[in-house]
Amino acid sequence: MRFSFADIIVFLLYCAIVIVVGTVVSRRVNKKKDTANYFFASNTLPWYLVGSSIIAANISAEQFIGMSGSGFAMGMAIATYEWLAAIMLIMVAIWFLPVFIRMKINTMPQFLEMRYNKLIKTVLAVFWLFLFVFVNLTAILYLGALSLRTIFGIDLKYAIAGLAIFSLFLTVGGGLKTIANTDVIQVVFLVLGGLTTTWLALNAVSDGTGALKGFSILLKEVPEKFHMILPVSDPNYKYMPGIRSVLGGIWIAGIYYFGANQYIIQKALGSKNLREAQRGMVFAGYLKLLIPVLVVIPGIAAFYLKADIVKPDEAYPWLLNRFVPSGIKGFVFAALIAAIVSSLAAIINSASTIFSIDLYKVYFNKTATEERLVKTGRISSIIMMIFASLIASMLSGIEQVFQFIQEYTGLISPGITAMFVLGIFWKRTTSMAAWIAVLITLPVPIILKGIFPSMPFLDNMALSFFIICLQMVVTSLIWKERQDKDVKWELPRGIFRNSDPVFIWGALGIVIILSLLYMFFW
Numbered sequence: 001m002r003f004s005f006a007d008i009i010v011f012l013l014y015c016a017i018v019i020v021v022g023t024v025v026s027r028r029v030n031k032k033k034d035t036a037n038y039f040f041a042s043n044t045l046p047w048y049l050v051g052s053s054i055i056a057a058n059i060s061a062e063q064f065i066g067m068s069g070s071g072f073a074m075g076m077a078i079a080t081y082e083w084l085a086a087i088m089l090i091m092v093a094i095w096f097l098p099v100f101i102r103m104k105i106n107t108m109p110q111f112l113e114m115r116y117n118k119l120i121k122t123v124l125a126v127f128w129l130f131l132f133v134f135v136n137l138t139a140i141l142y143l144g145a146l147s148l149r150t151i152f153g154i155d156l157k158y159a160i161a162g163l164a165i166f167s168l169f170l171t172v173g174g175g176l177k178t179i180a181n182t183d184v185i186q187v188v189f190l191v192l193g194g195l196t197t198t199w200l201a202l203n204a205v206s207d208g209t210g211a212l213k214g215f216s217i218l219l220k221e222v223p224e225k226f227h228m229i230l231p232v233s234d235p236n237y238k239y240m241p242g243i244r245s246v247l248g249g250i251w252i253a254g255i256y257y258f259g260a261n262q263y264i265i266q267k268a269l270g271s272k273n274l275r276e277a278q279r280g281m282v283f284a285g286y287l288k289l290l291i292p293v294l295v296v297i298p299g300i301a302a303f304y305l306k307a308d309i310v311k312p313d314e315a316y317p318w319l320l321n322r323f324v325p326s327g328i329k330g331f332v333f334a335a336l337i338a339a340i341v342s343s344l345a346a347i348i349n350s351a352s353t354i355f356s357i358d359l360y361k362v363y364f365n366k367t368a369t370e371e372r373l374v375k376t377g378r379i380s381s382i383i384m385m386i387f388a389s390l391i392a393s394m395l396s397g398i399e400q401v402f403q404f405i406q407e408y409t410g411l412i413s414p415g416i417t418a419m420f421v422l423g424i425f426w427k428r429t430t431s432m433a434a435w436i437a438v439l440i441t442l443p444v445p446i447i448l449k450g451i452f453p454s455m456p457f458l459d460n461m462a463l464s465f466f467i468i469c470l471q472m473v474v475t476s477l478i479w480k481e482r483q484d485k486d487v488k489w490e491l492p493r494g495i496f497r498n499s500d501p502v503f504i505w506g507a508l509g510i511v512i513i514l515s516l517l518y519m520f521f522w
Contacts (some may be wrong), residue, residue: 003112007330014189014334018182022170025178034370038377040106041270049180050280053267053346054089056183059190060343063295065143066338068319069293069312071297071299074236076521079292081254083514086252086285088254090507093281096259098495099424101274108262109358115423115489116431118362123438125358125411128262129384132351135408136263137388144340145392147516149184150317156393161485162264164389165169166337167344171352172378186338192333194294196328197319201301204323215297218304218391228521237454241456246518249461254449256413260420263350263409265489275500282506289513338449344385351384352377415441422472427489433475437468444468 003011027365036042045053065083070078105111108128113121147160154162170182219226230240241248258264271277297317301316309318324332356377361368368376415437422429445464448455455463498504 001352003137003329004326006327011334017185022178022182025181035373038374041177041180043168043270044272045180045270045274047276047279047283048266050271050277051283052187052262053183054284055261056186056342057346059291060140060339065147065313065316067295068299068316072303072315073312075300076296077228077230078238079296080228080250082288082291083248083517084227086288086510086514088258089285091282092259093278097268097277100269100272101277102495106269107354108260109354109360116434120438121432125354128354129351132347133384133388136347138392140340140343141388141392147317147336148363150314160389160392163340164385167341168382168385170345171275171348171381176349179349184344186342189338190335193332197332198293198297200323201298201319205301205304218300220306226521228518238456241459245458249458252417252465253410253413253462256417260416261263262354263347266350278503282503287512348381348385355380396471410461412441413447414461418465418472420467428476429472430479432479433472436475437472444467
C-alpha cells in the first residue's frame with residue numbers, strides 16, 4: 001500500500017495530536033510525583049474518560065486483526081465476545097466497583113490480600129505479570145506488526161519496535177492520566193476509522209452501490225456467517241460451542257476480564273467517585289455494542305470477496321490494501337495504530353502498577369518513597385516491553401491469534417473468577433480454600449483438556465469454574481477451625497444499591513438493544 005501526501009498529513013496529524021496532548025498532560029502530572037497521581041490519576045477521571053479509556057485498552061489489534069480473522073472464519077458468532085461484554089460491564093459496575101471503590105482497593109492483588117492473605121496476593125501478582133507480558137503484550141505487538149508488514153512491507157521486528165516505543169511514550173511520561181486523556185483521541189480515531197473501513201468493504205461487496213446494499217448482499221449470499229449459534233458440524237464449533245457459547249464459559253472469561261483484570265478495572269479505580277465509574281462502564285457498554293460493526297463485518301466481507309490470503313488474520317490488512325482509497329488510508333491506518341498503542345500503554349501501565357506497589361515496595365524496598373515508586377514503575381515498564389518485543393514474533397505460527405489469547409487466558413480465568421466471586425459474595429470463604437484454588441487453577445483446566453481433548457475451551461472454562469468453586473465451598477465448610485484466623489469479611493449494608501437514574505436507564509437500554517440483536521442474528 002502506498003500513502004499519498006494527504007495520507008501522510010492525516011497520519012502525522014494524528015501522531016502530533018497524541019504527542020502534544022500526552023506531553024502537556026505528562027508535564028502537569030510530573031509536577032506531583034506520587035503513586036496516586038501516576039498510577040491512578042489522583043482519582044480525577046470523569047465518566048467519559050473512564051469509558052473511553054476502558055474501550056481503548058480493550059480494543060486493539062486482537063480485535064481489528066484477530067477478530068476480523070475470526071469473522072472471516074466463523075462469522076457473527078465471534079461477536080458474542082463483544083455484545084455479551086456490554087452486560088458484563090454492567091454486572092461489574094453493580095457488584096464489583098462498589099466493593100473496590102468504597103473499600104479503597106487500588107490493585108487486584110491488594111483485594112486478594114485484604115480478603116485472603118499476603119501469600120495469595122504475591123503468587124497472583126507474579127502470575128498476572130507473566131500473563132500480561134507473555135500473552136497480552138506479545139499478542140498485541142505481533143498482530144499490530146503483522147498489519148504493518150502486510151500493508152507496508154515493514155520488517156516484523158522493526159514494526160514491533162516502533163509500536164513498543166510509541167506506546168512507551170504514552171505510558172512512561174505521565175501514567176494513567178496521560179493514557180486516559182489521549183485515549184479519548186484514540187477512541188475517536190478507532191471508531192471513525194473502523195466505520196470507514198466497514199463502509200468501504202460493504203461498498204465493495206455491492207460493487208459501489210452503497211454499504212447498506214452490500215450488507216443485504218452478505219445476508220443473502222453468506223447467511224451461514226450471520227448465525228450467533230454455530231452447529232456441531234461447523235469447524236469452528238470448538239471455539240464457539242453452540243448455545244453454550246452464549247450461556248456457558250464466556251461469562252467466566254468476561255467477569256474475570258472486566259471485573260478482576262487490572263488493566264481494565266484500573267480505569268474505573270481512577271475515577272472521581274463510584275457514580276462516575278459506573279456511568280463510565282455503561283458508556284463503555286454502548287461502545288462494545290458497536291465493535292462488531294467495526295471488526296467482524298469487514299471479516300465477513302473479506303470472505304465474500306474471496307480474499308486471497310493464507311490465514312484468516314490477514315483479512316483486515318487485505319481489505320485495507322485493496323479497498324481503502326488514497327486520501328483515506330492515513331486516517332484508517334491511524335485508527336489501527338490508535339487501537340494498538342492504547343492497549344499496549346494500558347497493559348504496561350497496569351503491569352508496572354502491580355510490580356511497583358504489590359511487589360517492589362513489599363519485598364525489595366519497604367521504605368521506598370513515592371517518587372522512587374513512580375521511577376520504578378517507569379523502569380519496569382521499559383523492561384517488560386523489551387521482553388514482550390523480543391518474543392512477539394514467535395506467535396507467527398498461530399492461525400487465529402485472537403483464539404490463542406482467549407484460550408490461554410481461559411486457563412487462569414476460572415480460578416481467579418471463583419476467588420473473586422466467592423470472596424466478595426460469600427463471607428465464609430476461607431483463605432485455605434482460596435490457596436487451594438490458586439494451586440489447582442492451572443492443573444484443573446489442563447487435566448480436563450487431557451481427559452477431554454475435543455472439549456471446546458469455553459466448556460472447559462465453565463467446568464473448571466464449577467470444580468474450583470465446589471472445592472472452595474467444601475474446603476471452607478470443612479476447615480471451620482481456620483475461619484477464626486482468616487480475615488473477617490463484612491460488606492457495608494446497602495453497598496449494592498444504586499439510585500442513579502443515568503446508570504439505571506443506560507443499563508436498561510443496553511439490555512433492550514442486546515435482546516433485539518440476538519433476536520435478529522439468532
